[in-house]
Amino acid sequence: MYFLESVIFLFIGAFLLTYLTIPKIIRVVEYKRLMDSPNSRSSHVRRTPTLGGVSFFYTLIIALFFIKGWNSFDEGMYIIPGLTILFIIGLKDDLVVLSPGSKLIAQVLAISFVLVNEGFTIYSLNGFLNINEIPYYLYIVIGGFMMLTIINSYNLIDGIDGLASVVGIVIMVIYTTIFYLTEEYYYALIAITINASLMAFLGFNISSDRKIFMGDTGSLIVGFIISILTLKFLALKPQTYTDLPFLLENAPLIAISILIVPLFDTARVFAIRLANKKGPFSPDRNHTHHVLIDYWGLSHKQASFIIGFFNLIFVMLFIVLGSTAKNLGMVIMLVSVVLFLGFIFFKYNYNFTTLKQKILLKRKVDKFKIKVEDSGKNKKTKKKSKNTPK
Structure with a gap:
């Protein structure tokens, strides 16, 4: 009962703290002119406030204070330094x-x-691909x-x-369920926050x-928390x-299925960049979500929710398979799905230069629409001001 009360308190508190303070962040960013300006690779056409991830940082720090009594190995004291480092680096990069x-x-x-904390140490893969005990140095590397x-x-x-929000929500819902069933309430509460x-x-x-x-600022913080939850999931005893709906040895594959969207997209993009003799971190528009928008004509919302729904269905499928199938069969299944997805998106292996004309044309159309909307608003404002009695 106490856990349920903590869940309600944390969820409502974190939601309200984020929701009520983001408008203030927007005003500060606009006043200081720290907005993100669109460039040749951007999917937006207006200068937009950034630094929304700042709200994640202070919300999570406050939450860690209230849930400190739920941890077993004083994990919060090891999470906060890493969280602060990534917050500073993310803020500076923005x-x-x-x-x-x-x-x-x-x-x-x-x-x-995080890695040096005993609570995250992976001692064994519990028979995954016949791997049992793991040396400590190998755990640090992996x-x-x-x-x-x-x-x-x-x-x-x-x-x-x-996209990042929808995928993050799906991942957090799954990890909340896993840590609730395994009675690792500290991590369930972090995921809820x-x-x-x-x-x-x-x-x-x-x-x-x-x-x-x-x-x-936000993506590094959320990515850091997801990596911590994944590490803890694999470190479970x-x-x-006993209460999880899949076999113990299939845990690594379940973790991959939970993270399939970011992992598949990154692997695909890196492979394309290396094939084009570019650095893996070279900017382009080869991401899966760019394909859905540029080639399939979907809106941002449509692409984000479709990808998030795929992530959820994929995890549910592997949880069902993981309840009975041995891990070798699941590995074959996972590789087959990834190869199939890779084949589908192979024809969209494009270089940015081939899309330049199309992107520029779309950007001009969007800017023209914005000008038409703004001019319409200005006309309405002028009419109201003329009709207002002096």
């Missing part, structure tokens, strides 16, 4: 663009605080690589309105008149899996 190397160094430092991959993958999908913030932020992110981006 204001002054940083090099990928600088961001990577900061990420390595941030995840180091865990560190996994966290860096998740953080950057989530950062890369934040390219259109609503981030979920509430993302839901509150989503309304602004897809709005036409109060729009704000989460920026790198065998006795905690």
